[in-house]
Amino acid sequence: QKEVEQDPGPLSVPEGAIVSLNCTYSNSAFQYFMWYRQYSRKGPELLMYTYSSGNKEDGRFTAQVDKSSKYISLFIRDSQPSDSATYLCAMTSGYALNFGKGTSLLVTP
């Protein structure tokens, strides 16, 4: 079993929809959680960083962490075609990040 599980999709939604992206993990030592957005042939861009259970909001993005269930989510409100990308969850207990496989998202106009 991989330490971080993420559905690769693809996920296709109409513009304006609410998008829900999720990851589960098995290592209870993970304490720090990140969501990255990666466009094709580009480096990952940090969207959200959180280290506590609960919700963290930044603009149209909300990161949710449930450490008891070992489950994290990223919600995107009012999705735009420019949000079309691969979204990677990542987590760590120290330095090195453990990544999910990434979910490919397509927002259609």
Place this chain on the structure above:
Amino acid sequence: GAVVSQHPSRVICKSGTSVKIECRSLDFQATTMFWYRQFPKQSLMLMATSNEGSKATYEQGVEKDKFLINHASLTLSTLTVTSAHPEDSSFYICSAPLLAGGNNEQFFGPGTRLTVL
């Protein structure tokens, strides 16, 4: 967010040659940097941890003699792929944590696409 640059962004080389990739933290110092490799439609796989002033730490299965890492300063780490072969063709990405001590945001470079003919 913090900025991490990589150079070159793309390189094409012949089999058997060596290729050097630079990773720089532009507006912060990084005593630690990480090197990842990403194959098409796959996630990032950690190759090694680069430590300023000491030897790099390699992940299991990564040949340290093939992938030479030098953390020359607090803002520069280099990855040299020695005697490159077609199977080394991949997208190489570096990252650096914003603050020393770990457990904080990591910022990624734009990546280097290596193609070995």
